Amino acid sequence: MTASTTIRWEQDDTGVVTLVLDDPHQSANTMNQAFKDSIIAIADRAEAEKESIRGIVYTSAKKTFFAGGDLKEMIRVGPENAQVAFETGTAIKNALRRIETLGKPVVAALNGAALGGGYEIALASHHRIALDAPGSKIGLPEVTLGLLPAGGGVTRTVRLMGIADALLKVLLQGTQYNPRRALENGLVHELAATPEEMIEKARAFIDAHPESQQPWDVPGYRIPGGTPANPKFAANLPAFPANLRKQLNGAPYPAPRNILAAAVEGSQVDFETALTIEARYFTELVTGQTSKNMIQAFFFDLQAVNSGANRPKGVEPRQVRKVAVLGAGMMGAGIAYSCARAGIDVVLKDVSAEAAAKGKAYSEKLCEKAVSRGRTTREKADALLARITPTADAADLAGCDAVIEAVFEDTALKHKVFQEVQDVVAPDALLCSNTSTLPITLLAEGVTRPADFIGLHFFSPVDKMPLVEIIKGERTGQEALARAFDLVRQINKTPIVVNDSRGFFTSRVIGHFINEGVAMVGEGIEPASVEQAAAQAGYPAKVLSLMDELTLTLPRKIRNETRRAVEEAGGTWAVHPAEAVIDRMVDEFGRTGRSGGKGFYDYGDDGRRTGLWPGLREHFTQPGHTIPFEDMKERMLFAEALDTVRLLEEGVLTSVADANIGSIFGIGFPGWTGGVLQYINGYDDGAGLPAFVARARELAERYGERFTPPALLVEKAERGETFRDG
Ligand code: NAI
Numbered sequence: 001m002t003a004s005t006t007i008r009w010e011q012d013d014t015g016v017v018t019l020v021l022d023d024p025h026q027s028a029n030t031m032n033q034a035f036k037d038s039i040i041a042i043a044d045r046a047e048a049e050k051e052s053i054r055g056i057v058y059t060s061a062k063k064t065f066f067a068g069g070d071l072k073e074m075i076r077v078g079p080e081n082a083q084v085a086f087e088t089g090t091a092i093k094n095a096l097r098r099i100e101t102l103g104k105p106v107v108a109a110l111n112g113a114a115l116g117g118g119y120e121i122a123l124a125s126h127h128r129i130a131l132d133a134p135g136s137k138i139g140l141p142e143v144t145l146g147l148l149p150a151g152g153g154v155t156r157t158v159r160l161m162g163i164a165d166a167l168l169k170v171l172l173q174g175t176q177y178n179p180r181r182a183l184e185n186g187l188v189h190e191l192a193a194t195p196e197e198m199i200e201k202a203r204a205f206i207d208a209h210p211e212s213q214q215p216w217d218v219p220g221y222r223i224p225g226g227t228p229a230n231p232k233f234a235a236n237l238p239a240f241p242a243n244l245r246k247q248l249n250g251a252p253y254p255a256p257r258n259i260l261a262a263a264v265e266g267s268q269v270d271f272e273t274a275l276t277i278e279a280r281y282f283t284e285l286v287t288g289q290t291s292k293n294m295i296q297a298f299f300f301d302l303q304a305v306n307s308g309a310n311r312p313k314g315v316e317p318r319q320v321r322k323v324a325v326l327g328a329g330m331m332g333a334g335i336a337y338s339c340a341r342a343g344i345d346v347v348l349k350d351v352s353a354e355a356a357a358k359g360k361a362y363s364e365k366l367c368e369k370a371v372s373r374g375r376t377t378r379e380k381a382d383a384l385l386a387r388i389t390p391t392a393d394a395a396d397l398a399g400c401d402a403v404i405e406a407v408f409e410d411t412a413l414k415h416k417v418f419q420e421v422q423d424v425v426a427p428d429a430l431l432c433s434n435t436s437t438l439p440i441t442l443l444a445e446g447v448t449r450p451a452d453f454i455g456l457h458f459f460s461p462v463d464k465m466p467l468v469e470i471i472k473g474e475r476t477g478q479e480a481l482a483r484a485f486d487l488v489r490q491i492n493k494t495p496i497v498v499n500d501s502r503g504f505f506t507s508r509v510i511g512h513f514i515n516e517g518v519a520m521v522g523e524g525i526e527p528a529s530v531e532q533a534a535a536q537a538g539y540p541a542k543v544l545s546l547m548d549e550l551t552l553t554l555p556r557k558i559r560n561e562t563r564r565a566v567e568e569a570g571g572t573w574a575v576h577p578a579e580a581v582i583d584r585m586v587d588e589f590g591r592t593g594r595s596g597g598k599g600f601y602d603y604g605d606d607g608r609r610t611g612l613w614p615g616l617r618e619h620f621t622q623p624g625h626t627i628p629f630e631d632m633k634e635r636m637l638f639a640e641a642l643d644t645v646r647l648l649e650e651g652v653l654t655s656v657a658d659a660n661i662g663s664i665f666g667i668g669f670p671g672w673t674g675g676v677l678q679y680i681n682g683y684d685d686g687a688g689l690p691a692f693v694a695r696a697r698e699l700a701e702r703y704g705e706r707f708t709p710p711a712l713l714v715e716k717a718e719r720g721e722t723f724r725d726g
């Protein structure tokens with residue numbers, strides 16, 4: 001074998017061959033060219049030396065068993081090199097198949113994470129053992145990158161567990177299971193507590209099954225649960241969960257559709273043909289724009305953001321040990337929980353002991369739920385709760401090395417609470433505000449150490465939302481920025497960094513989405529069509545229902561304040577057509593949103609939506625008035641994308657990855673786009689900026705000046721550039 005081999009052949013004197021996956025040039029094993037060459041050489045050798053082999057064990061010398069496809073290669077695959085990609089995939093699959101059908105027992109000993117290609121190697125084994133290691137994950141998450149598992153993943157899971165389970169448990173949601181849950185769900189056969197035990201178990205399997213073969217290679221084999229060839233089959237197909245139905249029905253996610261087709265078509269043909277069908281559907285995905293968008297966002301951008309591309313260099317990392325959370329309302333309670341879950345001691349302060357205790361009760365509720373669902377143990381839950389100390393006494397904040405303020409949205413009150421605590425906490429404590437609208441520079445005027453003051457904008461519900469928007473004020477120091485970044489990472493959230501400006505990035509941009517939906521209602525378009533357009537564009541929440549959630553009054557108040565500030569500074573306020581609609585809804589009809597019991601929707605006594613308010617049609621809709629459905633969808637997407645470019649121009653945003661990640665994880669910009677700037681890069685199947693500019697001009701002509709492309713966008717389009725960091 002050559003020196004560049006990525007798989008070591010280690011044969012003992014009993015004839016057991018251990019294939020050690022160990023790419024010498026990478027920190028993780030991936031399905032690259034070197035792996036392809038190695039696995040083919042291994043299959044050749046196994047066939048040639050078959051007589052001396054008693055069994056085969058796949059394992060790895062890396063921390064993870066196998067990391068999957070090489071995404072750097074995949075993001076470059078276009079129609080012109082699709083054939084090469086297809087052939088590479090086929091060669092790897094054939095090699096795995098030759099080993100699988102050698103007539104010798106094959107065991108996968110999963111020493112660490114086996115996702116994607118890694119789990120596909122395991123599927124091509126007769127027996128799968130997973131090391132029960134913390135953090136280890138098993139599954140086929142390709143769908144989350146707009147792809148499907150084409151290393152036999154669709155074909156084998158369908159044959160292993162039946163079409164329904166394969167789709168729902170493994171393929172369509174890309175669930176990453178920990179080893180225990182992988183065992184419960186039939187992805188592996190057994191667990192091992194130590195690497196030594198795992199190898200012993202592998203040997204025991206080989207001893208007990210000298211002529212092992214896959215169930216699907218046994219004559220007479222049938223797919224569990226049947227296939228569409230059986231008339232009863234359709235009745236047995238499970239109802240798809242709502243979020244999946246959405247993906248399959250309207251929003252432009254091609255991967256779930258192709259996975260479904262590959263699974264169903266592949267179930268009705270022989271194994272080898274099924275592999276070809278799977279490969280064909282994969283090729284369509286990997287050469288398409290959506291997978292490129294999703295790989296860019298969910299792999300490269302997310303990695304850049306989390307690894308600290310934006311964190312000031314040269315500042316020593318620091319961990320927070322004890323945090324003061326001021327205000328135990330909805331946000332403060334959630335922030336306290338997230339910090340305690342990450343092992344940080346929390347002092348949760350409100351105006352009264354009762355209010356503080358109520359804030360802690362929120363954590364108690366979440367812990368109870370987690371214990372009852374088996375997501376945590378009683379001991380861990382108790383330890384988490386013991387870390388939260390509710391109080392009304394500022395003296396209890398002594399020794400806190402960070403403060404996160406989440407009291408009412410009021411500048412004077414925020415100034416007051418910081419004055420109360422700044423001399424009690426550690427003298428160099430990081431000072432953070434969770435304001436969603438107030439300028440950080442203004443809030444920093446209320447503290448004695450403005451360099452240590454910074455915005456930490458969480459999203460609701462805090463325990464579920466992965467993003468935190470860090471806002472630098474004019475006087476925020478580099479050290480504070482680095483420490484804020486470290487704190488967000490310490491609580492396992494994703495930090496984006498922006499400069500101070502009204503509404504920052506996320507609140508300002510989501511406002512454009514909502515305004516555009518509301519403006520369409522005002523133009524006389526059927527409100528149900530507006531909602532449908534948002535859903536089919538891929539937004540997780542429909543636009544008018546989101547407006548109701550936020551209330552019509554709060555954004556109106558912020559808008560009026562912003563308008564006043566702009567005009568006081570000598571600027572002109574560009575009136576958005578949504579404003580008149582919202583004013584009428586509130587002033588004329590008294591409809592203030594969900595919390596007021598009525599808004600664009602009607603609500604029952606239990607607070608549930610009962611339907612769009614019929615009065616919308618009476619007061620706004622012009623029967624027969626409609627615009628192209630594509631325009632409806634793109635008006636919302638473009639409104640957000642164009643304002644993001646303006647934020648880059650204004651220097652509020654400084655990183656493309658931050659914009660993409662912030663838009664998807666913070667404000668529900670559709671994931672298929674790869675985020676708000678990648679949407680522009682990949683617009684119209686990859687035509688990109690020139691096509692986007694042309695379309696923006698068309699929208700500007702039809703629907704208003706606000707769609708006029710900003711200069712930065714036009715210049716980049718003319719120079720043939722895209723939005724990229726670095
Ligand atoms: P909330 O009304 O649920 O909670 C505010 C809490 O602050 C109350 O428990 C109140 O008793 C307490 N408080 C008032 N004065 C205090 C004082 N002097 N000392 C200690 N505690 C005091 O409000 P919510 O929704 O939690 O918002 C808090 C902050 O977070 C606001 O600045 C808001 O703009 C911001 N925010 C809110 C988001 C949301 O979705 N609600 C999202 C992101 C930020």
